[in-house]
Amino acid sequence: MERDPATCEHRVGNAGSATASGSISEADPSNQTALPAIGAPVLVSPTSTSSFPSSRTFGPDAITKMMASRYVTVIGILGDPESGKTACLASLYLMISNAELARWKFADSKTLMAFEDIARGAREWNAGNPPEQMTVHTELSDERRPGFLHMRLVHDLDGRRVDLALPDLPGEWTTELVGTSRADRFEFLKAADVIWVVLDGRALENKERRQGVISRVGQLAGRLGTMLAGKVPKLVLVITHRDSGKPSVAITARLEAELAKRGLTATVVPVAPFSIDDEQIKAGFGIDELIEASTTGAPPPVEFWPRSDPMEGARSYIGYRRDR
Numbered sequence: 001m002e003r004d005p006a007t008c009e010h011r012v013g014n015a016g017s018a019t020a021s022g023s024i025s026e027a028d029p030s031n032q033t034a035l036p037a038i039g040a041p042v043l044v045s046p047t048s049t050s051s052f053p054s055s056r057t058f059g060p061d062a063i064t065k066m067m068a069s070r071y072v073t074v075i076g077i078l079g080d081p082e083s084g085k086t087a088c089l090a091s092l093y094l095m096i097s098n099a100e101l102a103r104w105k106f107a108d109s110k111t112l113m114a115f116e117d118i119a120r121g122a123r124e125w126n127a128g129n130p131p132e133q134m135t136v137h138t139e140l141s142d143e144r145r146p147g148f149l150h151m152r153l154v155h156d157l158d159g160r161r162v163d164l165a166l167p168d169l170p171g172e173w174t175t176e177l178v179g180t181s182r183a184d185r186f187e188f189l190k191a192a193d194v195i196w197v198v199l200d201g202r203a204l205e206n207k208e209r210r211q212g213v214i215s216r217v218g219q220l221a222g223r224l225g226t227m228l229a230g231k232v233p234k235l236v237l238v239i240t241h242r243d244s245g246k247p248s249v250a251i252t253a254r255l256e257a258e259l260a261k262r263g264l265t266a267t268v269v270p271v272a273p274f275s276i277d278d279e280q281i282k283a284g285f286g287i288d289e290l291i292e293a294s295t296t297g298a299p300p301p302v303e304f305w306p307r308s309d310p311m312e313g314a315r316s317y318i319g320y321r322r323d324r
């Protein structure tokens, strides 16, 4: 309770100690007052009932608050319905919780329940058969505010810690952004360090759908350029369904050419959050690459031992880096 240890009534050797044997107390009438305290609770019980903080998704304001105390890598996740956005997040969670994600270890998450909610579907197997749908269509309780998932990871080699803020948005948000340029809900993209554009790999391989997907990526890039006034952060084209086939070089070249028309470049990362053929491509394929591609900006410089005026009683040495 941060009181001076010398005044502690239970300290051995303190004058008038309450821990002294009863015979001394009886002999010393001045000690009678200390008697009722024996056996009473040592600490005062808190007035408010303690409860665990909610670990569901964070709103943008909670992310902003978190950003005030540490560097948070905000990731924008865009993509049509059913492209595999939620699957990537669920797979990331399942991989990291089983220590299967190469080079990264789990350090913390303030939104564990939210991760649990999206990963639950993948666990409900039916008599040994995987569920038909590993994740379900994303719907938000608030249609105007994105819900973020938080995860802190530590890098195996350099001990680097990254805090990721990952929004799980319905595909309609992207559809409406491209179609009607409804951008009010995407305010948070202005603070994003990386934007993932998630594409269904099977649609890209399909001759009839391919051109549509590629030109929509171009339109989306155009919208982002306008919305962010030309300051588009690093783009990652996440191509899902790697288990159904590898995206061909010709197709990735066409995607890159489409972006180049808008003066943008992107890193292409093929992934398979889940897999229909675990022998060939393991579920979780490429998720480590995706995290790597999203975190390899130069980390903000950290002053090793910042100068500050000493303050009486401040436990600077013990407190240093505790909040990082």
Ligand SMILES: Nc1nc2c(ncn2[C@@H]2O[C@H](COP(=O)(O)OP(=O)(O)OP(=O)(O)O)[C@@H](O)[C@H]2O)c(=O)[nH]1
Residues within 6 Å of the ligand: 079, 080, 081, 082, 083, 084, 085, 086, 087, 088, 132, 133, 134, 135, 136, 137, 138, 139, 169, 170, 171, 172, 240, 241, 242, 243, 271, 272, 273, 274, 275, 276
């Ligand atoms: N086999 C396989 N299935 C995948 C892959 N990626 C996504 N899926 C499945 O595709 C379906 C749709 O994926 P979601 O992640 O829910 O799609 P979404 O982009 O979040 O869709 P909305 O929430 O509707 O916008 C789910 O059943 C996933 O399990 C993949 O790489 N391989």
Ligand SMILES: [Mg+2]
Residues within 6 Å of the ligand: 085, 086, 087, 136, 137, 138, 168, 169, 170, 171
């Ligand atoms: Mg979803």
